[in-house]
Amino acid sequence: xxxxxxxxxxxxxxxxxxxxxxxxxxxxxxxxxxxxxxxxxxxxxxxxxxxxxxxxxxxxxxxxxxxxxxxxxxxxxxxxxxxxxxxxxxxxxxxxxxxxxxxxxxxxxxxxxxxxxxxxxxxxxxxxxxxxxxxxxxxxxxxxxxxxxxxxxxxxxxxxxxxxxxxxxxxxxxxxxxxxxxxxxxxxxxxxxxxxxxxxxxxxxxxxxxxxxxxxxxxxxxxxxxxxxxxxxxxxxxxxxxxxxxxxxxxxxxxxxxxxxxxxxxxxxxxxxxxxxxxxxxxxxxxxxxxxxxxxxxxxxxxxxxxxxxxxxxxxxxxxxxxxxxxxxxxxxxxxxxxxxxxxxxxxxxxxxxxxxxxxxxxxxxxxxxxxxxxxxxxxxxxxxxxxxxxxxxxxxxxxxxxxxxxxxxxxxxxxxxxxxxxxxxxxxxxxxxxxxxxxx
Numbered sequence: 335x336x337x338x339x340x341x342x343x344x345x346x347x348x349x350x351x352x353x354x355x356x357x358x359x360x361x362x363x364x365x366x367x368x369x370x371x372x373x374x375x376x377x378x379x380x381x382x383x384x385x386x387x388x389x390x391x392x393x394x395x396x397x398x399x400x401x402x403x404x405x406x407x408x409x410x411x412x413x414x415x416x417x418x419x420x421x422x423x424x425x426x427x428x429x430x431x432x433x434x435x436x437x438x439x440x441x442x443x444x445x446x447x448x449x450x451x452x453x454x455x456x457x458x459x460x461x462x463x464x465x466x467x468x469x470x471x472x473x474x475x476x477x478x479x480x481x482x483x484x485x486x487x488x489x490x491x492x493x494x495x496x497x498x499x500x501x502x503x504x505x506x507x508x509x510x511x512x513x514x515x516x517x518x519x520x521x522x523x524x525x526x527x528x529x530x531x532x533x534x535x536x537x538x539x540x541x542x543x544x545x546x547x548x549x550x551x552x553x554x555x556x557x558x559x560x561x562x563x564x565x566x567x568x569x570x571x572x573x574x575x576x577x578x579x580x581x582x583x584x585x586x587x588x589x590x591x592x593x594x595x596x597x598x599x600x601x602x603x604x605x606x607x608x609x610x611x612x613x614x615x616x617x618x619x620x621x622x623x624x625x626x627x628x629x630x631x632x633x634x635x636x637x638x639x640x641x642x643x644x645x646x647x648x649x650x651x652x653x654x655x656x657x658x659x660x661x662x663x664x665x666x667x668x669x670x671x672x673x674x675x676x677x678x679x680x681x682x683x684x685x686x687x688x689x690x691x692x693x694x695x696x697x698x699x700x701x702x703x704x705x706x707x708x709x710x711x712x713x714x715x716x717x718x719x720x721x722x723x724x725x726x727x728x729x730x731x732x733x734x735x736x737x738x739x740x741x742x743x744x745x746x747x748x749x750x751x752x753x754x755x756x757x758x759x760x761x762x763x764x765x766x767x768x769x770x771x772x773x774x775x
Contacts, residue, residue, distance in 0.1 A: 335359050335386055336366060337410040345406020346399045352385055358409065359384035359392060367469075369411055370448050374473045376405040420445035421461045423495040425564050426521045431557040433695075437740060447478060454624060456481045456519050459505060460498045467505060476514040477547060480506070483520050484527040485538040493526050503538060510545035518549045519625060522577065524567045532577070536584050536597055543592055550622035551581065552600040558697030568699050574607040594618060600626040602702070605667040626702075629759075630671050636761025641679045648681070648769050658770060659685045661720040663711055665703035666690045680768050689714055695739055704728035708741025712749050723754045724767050730756065 335357035341348045358366050361375040361383050375381075381397040399405070420443035423430070429443055447462060447470060449455040456479045462470070470478075480502075484490045487500030509516055518539055522528055527535065532551075539546045553569035560566075569577075578599060585595040595618065604611050614635055617628035660680075664672045669690040676686040691714040693700040695707040706729050715723065730736060735743035735756075747754050757767045 336368070336372075338407050339410050340408045342404070342406035342408075345404065346397050347406035350383075350395045350397050352383075352395060352407065353387075355388055357386040358407065359386050368448065369409060370451065370473050370475070371469075372405075372407070372409060377401050381405070417442070417444035417449060418446040418461060419443055420458070421496060422458055422499070424521075425493055425495065425526065425566060426523050426554045426556075428555055428557070430563060431555075431559045431696075433557075433559050436738070440738070447475065450479045451475045451477075454479050458494060458496075458499065459502065460494060460496050467508075471508065471512045471514070474512075474514060476509075476516070478509070478514070478516040480516050480518050481521070482506075482518045482535065482539065482549075483523075484531055485535045486531060489527055489531055493523065506539075506542055506546070510542045513545075515545050515547050517547050517621065519622075520549060520551045521554055522551055522569060522573075523554045524569060524573055526566075528573060528577065529580075533580060533584075536581075540584075540588060540592075540596060543588075543596065546596075548594075548621040549597040550600060550625035550627050551577070551597065551603070552625055553602050553606065555702075556697070556699050558699075569603070569606055571607055574603045575609075578603055578607055578609065598622050598627045601628070601630045602626065602667055604630075605670075605701075611671070630668065633759070633761050633764070634671070634675065637675050637679060637765055638761070640762040640765035644765055644769055644771070645681075648771060657683055657685045658722065659720045660687070660722055660724055660768070661715065661718060662686060662688045662724045663691045663706065663714055664688060664726070665701050665706060666692070667701040668703055675764070676768070679765055684768060684770065686768065687718070687720065689718070705738065707739035708737035708746045709739055711737070712741075712746055715750050720752060723750070723752060724757050725754055727756050727758055 337357050338352065338354055340354050341352055360366060361381055362378060363382070364371065364375060366372050366375065379399060379401050383395045383397060384392055385395055386392050397405070422445070429441055432440055444455065445457050445461055446455070447457050447459065450457045458481045482502065483493050485503045490499045490502060491497060506516065520527065520532070520535060522532065536549065539549055554566060556566065556568060581597055581599050584597055588594060588596040595616070598617065601611060611630045614631055617631060620628050620632060623629055623632065662672060662676060669688060673688040676688050680686045691706050691710055692698060693705060693710055694713070695710050696705055703726050730743065743754060743756070755767060757763050
């Protein structure tokens with residue numbers, strides 16, 4: 335049973351006499367477990383609903399409505415939708431590589447297919463039993479976002495360190511047979527799922543097209559806190575080059591067969607290999623951009639468009655030769671690209687310096703901007719002369735002014751003695767920040 339928090343005025347539920355603080359038991363004979371069940375079951379035009387009053391007495395309520403019309407109940411999901419925890423012990427798990435003593439939320443491992451459906455979270459399905467998987471099929475949960483890593487059962491079991499990890503391909507096939515769709519993710523771990531195993535995995539996933547919508551490949555991220563974990567080498571330049579070649583061949587094949595490249599590499603592979611980021615058309619409609627696939631290309635194209643617009647609108651405020659000195663800290667992997675953009679688009683009245691920030695907190699192998707912490711930022715700025723710092727909003731916790739090491743924006747500003755401007759992750763915001771026409775996010 336799920337408690338009813340409120341009933342919308344004039345809704346079918348209110349007209350049928352359903353009241354706040356009563357509980358929803360079932361719809362058309364099916365127990366309502368959570369919001370997923372509720373939203374699917376209320377699509378029927380004729381509803382037989384079991385309601386429990388505040389004393390637990392159950393009554394039957396009959397409602398006829400249009401299939402598109404909301405029933406009008408707001409349910410208490412505090413228990414039913416509490417995220418389900420991960421049961422894996424993946425060799426690449428970033429949470430297992432976190433230092434101790436950080437805020438508790440950073441150690442939470444969720445692996446909940448419902449959050450995959452509603453928010454695009456990637457899940458492994460290893461904590462989904464057969465009965466729950468049948469519910470996924472019945473509720474037409476699509477599209478899902480699935481962490482595949484390898485379709486070979488033995489390899490996947492070894493990577494996830496979970497004996498229940500080997501039946502994935504059968505489940506992906508079942509999703510296709512029921513008309514459901516999914517996106518896939520592969521974390522490339524040298525010695526585990528690269529080379530021939532990667533090619534096999536891609537071909538298996540492609541065999542399920544068009545239910546299998548797209549595949550993203552990202553390199554393993556490793557911190558210096560792997561002392562209790564299996565040692566894995568980082569993705570080397572040679573492996574990055576080899577992986578780009580494998581994917582390029584597959585992309586050409588899939589483009590001819592499906593009309594889509596289907597599989598995409600995260601930007602990090604091109605950065606590691608020292609190769610140019612592909613053109614915009616390579617990324618099609620950016621189906622995997624949340625996985626860092628095409629973010630640099632999109633950012634560059636946005637910068638070019640924004641610069642074309644802004645240079646005709648903003649006139650130089652330069653007076654008596656005074657310039658504003660901006661410093662732009664960034665992760666080592668994207669540094670060459672940000673440096674190039676700053677060189678191309680910085681106006682005459684601004685001076686910029688792009689600074690690659692060594693990640694001493696997590697380790698030198700971590701090179702992405704989003705994992706720069708307050709302590710490392712402070713150290714990277716020591717001895718430099720500037721008027722203002724521009725940082726990417728990806729360095730801060732979402733909807734907060736806190737870095738991963740719990741240093742606040744205010745604390746860092748106090749230590750460096752200069753203002754920090756937080757820039758949204760769009761080319762337009764970056765160009766506006768260079769021209770100093772946009773304040774913090």
